[in-house]
Structure formats: C-alpha cells, structure tokens
Amino acid sequence: MNEIGENPLSASERKLLSIARQLGPIARSEVTAHSGLSQQSVHRHIDSLQSRGFLRLRPGTIKGRGKPSPLVEINQDTYVSLGLSFTTEKVLACLLNLKGVPLIECELDVHPNKPKLVLNMLEAKIADWTAAELKNRQMIGVGIAMQGYRTDATDQFETPRLLGNWQNLDLTTLFQDRFKLPVFTENNATSCATAEFYLGGAAEHSCFAYLSFNYGYGAGLYWQNKPVQGGHGNAGEIGSIYRPKDAIHRPALGELLKRMRLQGHAVAHISELSNYFSEDLPVILDWVQEVGPYLRQSLAALKGVLDPTAIFFGGEAPSGLRRALINEANAHDRIVHGPEPMYIESGIQGDAAHLGAAFLPLHQLIFRN
Numbered sequence: 001m002n003e004i005g006e007n008p009l010s011a012s013e014r015k016l017l018s019i020a021r022q023l024g025p026i027a028r029s030e031v032t033a034h035s036g037l038s039q040q041s042v043h044r045h046i047d048s049l050q051s052r053g054f055l056r057l058r059p060g061t062i063k064g065r066g067k068p069s070p071l072v073e074i075n076q077d078t079y080v081s082l083g084l085s086f087t088t089e090k091v092l093a094c095l096l097n098l099k100g101v102p103l104i105e106c107e108l109d110v111h112p113n114k115p116k117l118v119l120n121m122l123e124a125k126i127a128d129w130t131a132a133e134l135k136n137r138q139m140i141g142v143g144i145a146m147q148g149y150r151t152d153a154t155d156q157f158e159t160p161r162l163l164g165n166w167q168n169l170d171l172t173t174l175f176q177d178r179f180k181l182p183v184f185t186e187n188n189a190t191s192c193a194t195a196e197f198y199l200g201g202a203a204e205h206s207c208f209a210y211l212s213f214n215y216g217y218g219a220g221l222y223w224q225n226k227p228v229q230g231g232h233g234n235a236g237e238i239g240s241i242y243r244p245k246d247a248i249h250r251p252a253l254g255e256l257l258k259r260m261r262l263q264g265h266a267v268a269h270i271s272e273l274s275n276y277f278s279e280d281l282p283v284i285l286d287w288v289q290e291v292g293p294y295l296r297q298s299l300a301a302l303k304g305v306l307d308p309t310a311i312f313f314g315g316e317a318p319s320g321l322r323r324a325l326i327n328e329a330n331a332h333d334r335i336v337h338g339p340e341p342m343y344i345e346s347g348i349q350g351d352a353a354h355l356g357a358a359f360l361p362l363h364q365l366i367f368r369n
Contacts, residue, residue, distance in 0.1 A: 021074055027069040087351065096362070189214075214315045251325060310342045
C-alpha cells in the first residue's frame with residue numbers, strides 16, 4: 001500500500017492543499033483567513049504536509065517591519081497521479097504532478113479492445129517511468145476514463161461495441177489487483193469535465209455541463225465544484241433522451257464518419273477528422289444542420305434539470321466543429337425560462353479524458369472533495 005493509503009489526509013489537510021493549489025504561492029499568514037481554521041492548526045497542518053512532501057515553503061516577501069511570512073506552495077516533485085482513457089481507437093495515458101502539470105502524455109501502443117494486452121503494456125510503461133519520470137516520486141493512484149455507461153452502481157461499464165471486451169469487467173478490481181494502488185473510474189464525459197474544471201475554463205463555474213462529442217454523445221455534469229454521478233452513476237448520459245429512431249441524428253461523431261464515408265471521404269478514424277474538417281465542406285454543413293434540433297433538445301434538457309451557468313463543447317470534436325455546433329445551437333431562439341447558460345468552446349484542445357482521469361485520484365485523495 002502507498003503512503004497515502006496507510007496515512008490518509010484529513011479533511012483539514014485537504015482543505016489547505018486546495019488553498020495552496022488555487023492561490024499558491026500564498027503567504028502562510030494569509031492561509032488562515034481562507035481556511036476557517038485557527039492559526040495554530042494551520043501552522044501545525046502545514047508543517048505536517050511539508051514533512052510528507054505535499055507542500056513546500058520558500059522565503060516570503062518583506063513587507064514592512066518584522067520577519068516576512070514564508071510562502072506556501074504545492075510540492076510538485078514528490079507525488080504523481082496516473083490517468084488512462086479509452087476511446088474506440090486508442091488508449092491514452094498521462095502522469096500529472098500535484099500542480100496538475102502533465103509530466104507525460106502518450107498513446108499506448110496497444111489495441112484498446114484487448115484488456116490483457118493493455119494491462120501488460122501499462123505495467124511495462126510504469127516500469128520504464130520508474131527509472132525516469134517516477135524516480136524519487138510516488139504514484140498515489142490510477143484514474144480510468146471509459147466510454148459507455150455503468151450497468152449498476154459499481155465500476156462496470158456497458159461500452160460501445162468497439163470496446164466490447166471491457167464490457168461488464170470490474171475495472172477497479174482489475175487494475176487495483178494488478179498495480180496495488182487506489183483506482184477510480186469514471187466515464188469519458190465526466191472525466192473531460194473534471195479536466196475542464198482543473199485545467200480549462202470551468203474554474204469560475206461551480207455548476208456547469210461538458211458536452212463530450214466522441215464516437216457517441218454524452219455529458220459530464222458539475223455542481224458545487226463536484227462531479228454529479230447520480231443514483232446509478234450515469235448522470236449526464238444525455239444521449240439516452242432520444243428515441244431509438246432518432247439516435248442516428250444525435251451529435252455523435254460516429255454518425256458524422258458514416259455520412260462522410262457515404263460522400264466518398266476516406267476518413268477511417270475520429271482522430272482523422274481534423275485533417276478533413278472544413279467549415280465549408282457540404283457534408284459537414286449538412287450534418288451540423290441535421291443534428292441541430294437534437295443538440296438543442298439536449299441543451300434544453302440540461303438547462304431545465306441542472307441549470308448550469310455554462311455548457312462547454314469538447315470531446316474529440318476538432319475546434320472548428322465545436323464552434324460550428326455552438327453557432328448552430330445559437331441559430332434559433334432559446335426557450336427562455338430564467339437566465340441562460342453560456343455556450344463555450346472547451347479550453348482544452350483534443351479529448352481531455354486522460355487528463356481528467358489523472359485528476360480523479362487527486363480529487364478523491366488529495367484536494368477538498
């Protein structure tokens with residue numbers, strides 16, 4: 001078991017780490033006002049967190065008389081978190097330090113629909129990293145982002161057909177038994193929303209939705225700075241609102257690929273869309289207009305149920321396609337029942353699920369949850 005598993009952080013310690021992440025470097029004397037704790041408790045917890053490698057102190061700035069208060073900041077050199085995301089085409093991995101800075105982002109050289117090979121490849125990668133990026137660093141946990149929806153409240157997913165070999169596998173048990181680390185799982189859309197919260201433009205929104213345009217179409221929901229999972233772990237499965245006969249018209253990139261192939265475009269994978277994308281390409285224009293009513297239907301549902309201040313457009317959709325979908329969403333008058341959410345292009349280029357997955361252990365174990 002790792003050090004955090006043996007000696008978990010207290011709620012007060014996690015609160016102080018969140019303050020240091022958001023406001024650091026911050027004078028130790030100023031931390032108390034943000035924490036709701038006594039100065040004595042703040043100093044004691046900071047000393048403990050420094051000795052355990054979570055925080056570090058550096059000399060403060062002289063302001064008037066007296067000894068300056070030291071500056072408190074996250075120690076980015078001691079711990080890392082591993083994130084793994086699955087699309088229908090590839091497996092992406094990343095290592096984040098405690099500041100949320102990626103140390104490694106890579107695609108694993110393995111077919112995403114072969115669980116045993118993925119586990120073997122990841123084990124080999126970790127062995128390589130241990131001699132380099134992980135040298136003198138401890139891995140605190142593993143986050144996994146999987147496409148699909150949960151079959152119940154556990155960590156088993158009903159996946160797209162192209163990831164069918166992962167279907168109904170208990171991901172937490174599978175990875176925890178192999179790597180002996182805490183494991184946290186989430187669907188891709190919620191993982192992307194987590195990345196948007198920490199790294200993108202959602203930090204100023206305590207309530208927002210993230211639209212993940214992938215092979216399918218889903219949403220990640222945040223309320224009071226936390227992901228919303230729902231009673232069965234499937235909050236945000238916005239594609240489920242469509243009748244079966246209408247599902248082909250939802251804004252899923254798998255459907256766009258079908259339209260493009262029928263028009264003679266030799267696009268084999270979603271990752272190739274950016275190479276073919278043009279806002280003036282007739283098949284793109286036609287598809288955006290086709291899915292427009294169904295996109296607006298889902299936006300109205302999100303507004304009515306969640307009442308977000310912002311809805312981010314992201315996933316694997318190229319930047320130009322994200323903007324085209326936002327323009328289509330705004331092309332018709334909204335049904336106004338109170339304030340409207342802003343429609344915003346994600347601040348993270350490309351699918352961010354692997355980044356969000358790496359934040360899952362940080363969100364669950366390190367920072368205020």
